[in-house]
Amino acid sequence: xxxxxxxxALMKTMKALLEAMRLKAWTKNLFxxxxxxxxxxxxxxxxxxTILAALGFGLISSSIYLLxxxxxxxxxxxxPEKCKRPIASGRLxxxxxxxxxxxxxxxxxxxxxxxxxxxxxxxTAYLVKQVSYSLKLKGIVILDCILIALGFVFRALAGVxxxxxMGISIKLSPWLVICTFxxxxxxxxxxxxxxxxxxxxxxxxxxxxxxxxTISLLDQMISITAGASILGxxxxxxxxxxxxEVSPHLWITIxxxxxxxxxxxxxxxxxxxxxxxDRILIKDGPLKLDLILWVxxxxxxxxxxxxxx
Numbered sequence: 001x002x003x004x005x006x007x008x009a010l011m012k013t014m015k016a017l018l019e020a021m022r023l024k025a026w027t028k029n030l031f032x033x034x035x036x037x038x039x040x041x042x043x044x045x046x047x048x049x050t051i052l053a054a055l056g057f058g059l060i061s062s063s064i065y066l067l068x069x070x071x072x073x074x075x076x077x078x079x080p081e082k083c084k085r086p087i088a089s090g091r092l093x094x095x096x097x098x099x100x101x102x103x104x105x106x107x108x109x110x111x112x113x114x115x116x117x118x119x120x121x122x123x124t125a126y127l128v129k130q131v132s133y134s135l136k137l138k139g140i141v142i143l144d145c146i147l148i149a150l151g152f153v154f155r156a157l158a159g160v161x162x163x164x165x166m167g168i169s170i171k172l173s174p175w176l177v178i179c180t181f182x183x184x185x186x187x188x189x190x191x192x193x194x195x196x197x198x199x200x201x202x203x204x205x206x207x208x209x210x211x212x213x214t215i216s217l218l219d220q221m222i223s224i225t226a227g228a229s230i231l232g233x234x235x236x237x238x239x240x241x242x243x244x245e246v247s248p249h250l251w252i253t254i255x256x257x258x259x260x261x262x263x264x265x266x267x268x269x270x271x272x273x274x275x276x277x278d279r280i281l282i283k284d285g286p287l288k289l290d291l292i293l294w295v296x297x298x299x300x301x302x303x304x305x306x307x308x309x
Contacts, residue, residue, distance in 0.1 A: 013096065016086035020069060020097060021062035025278045028061070029054040031152050031180060035159035038246055039170035040302065046163055053119055053162040057155055059108045060123055064130040066101035070094040071134050079199065116165040119158060126154040141212040145188035152184035153177060173241055179232035186225040186261070187277045190268045193218040198272070222268070226261050233257045247305040256294035263287050 032054040036046060069076065069087045076088035086092035105127060112120035129147060138144045156177060160170050196210055196218065234257075236242055237250040263286055267273040273280055281287060 013092065016092040017096070017100060020066055020086040020092055022065045022278075023058075023062070024282060025061065025065070026054075026058040027278045027281055028152065029057050029155055031155035032057055032159040034156045034176065034180070035163055035170045035172060037298065037302070038172070038176065039160075039163065039168075040246065041163050041168050041170060046166060046168060049116075049162045049166055050159055053116070053158050056108050056112055056119070056123065057126075057158055059104050060127060061130075061151075063101040063104040063108075064127070064134065066097040066104075067131070068134040070097045070101075079195075116162050118161040118165045122154055122158045122161045126151065126158075129154070139209050141209045144209060145185055145192060148188040149181050149184035152180050156180050173236050173239065175232055175236035175239060175242075179229055179236060182225045182228040182232055183261075186222060186229055186264075189218050189221045189225060190264070191277070193222065193268065194273070222265070226265060230254075230258055230261055247301050249301045249305060250298065252301065253294055253297050256290055256297065260287060260290045260294070263290065 033050055035041065036050045066087075069085055072082075073087050073094060076082035076085055079088075082088060087094060087097050109120060109123060109127070112123050129150060133144070133147045137147055156172060160172055163170050192210070192213055193215060196213055196215060199210075234251070234254050237254060242248075242250060263284070264277075264280070267280055267284060267287075281291070
């Protein structure tokens with residue numbers, strides 16, 4: 001084999017590896033910035049530390065994706081979309097994926113233990129949860145979605161932890177954590193609904209616990225979690241603690257959250273989407289615009305009120 005063929009093979013493997021790491025799913029790590037934004041820890045050092053924490057979380061989550069796809073390789077081949085993934089399609093070997101997953105996890109964990117031990121504790125807890133999910137717990141109905149939702153809570157806690165390691169104490173409002181949890185739970189139930197609806201009779205072959213879900217049950221849980229997400233955020237914005245420690249005007253941003261949740265429900269029920277929340281966020285224009293307007297409005301409110309608190 002010539003040097004040109006070797007380089008070409010390495011490039012194909014690297015391309016498949018990066019695809020399997022699901023870099024687009026790193027948009028979930030925006031939750032890491034919650035502590036920085038709502039904790040008013042506005043400094044260059046705090047911002048850089050939070051960015052590094054988000055990158056670290058991205059590497060940890062990518063290692064889990066590689067492990068999970070290696071474990072699910074046979075089942076993914078039965079799915080009309082997941083069969084195209086690098087490992088399921090054979091473009092990336094399971095051995096390469098698992099080896100890379102271990103390397104990413106070890107390097108990220110080592111760096112975090114040295115530089116930010118509190119953040120490392122969050123990474124460790126997340127890693128244990130995800131490995132347990134990939135190997136066993138994802139087969140337990142309802143608990144599978146709860147564990148997925150907890151991943152978003154861990155992301156928010158990572159933002160708090162890295163600031164704590166810098167000597168900045170931030171206390172996230174319980175209502176903000178509750179809102180994050182229910183919003184993530186909504187995404188999880190919508191994903192299960194999409195799998196059940198799109199795969200039809202082949203759903204159980206792809207994911208065994210789908211036989212215990214029904215469309216009507218998932219619809220009820222989606223409605224409950226959607227309402228709880230909006231209610232949790234609304235209570236957060238008008239609570240006394242938020243008014244005194246963050247801003248008394250955050251309630252102005254409630255319509256953006258309401259529209260975002262309802263737009264997502266529209267995409268799930270009217271557009272047949274919901275299988276990949278991160279892909280929806282990247283591709284759906286109205287949802288992206290809503291998120292941008294929410295961030296800008298929150299930023300303006302917090303900067304405007306910074307001198308009053």
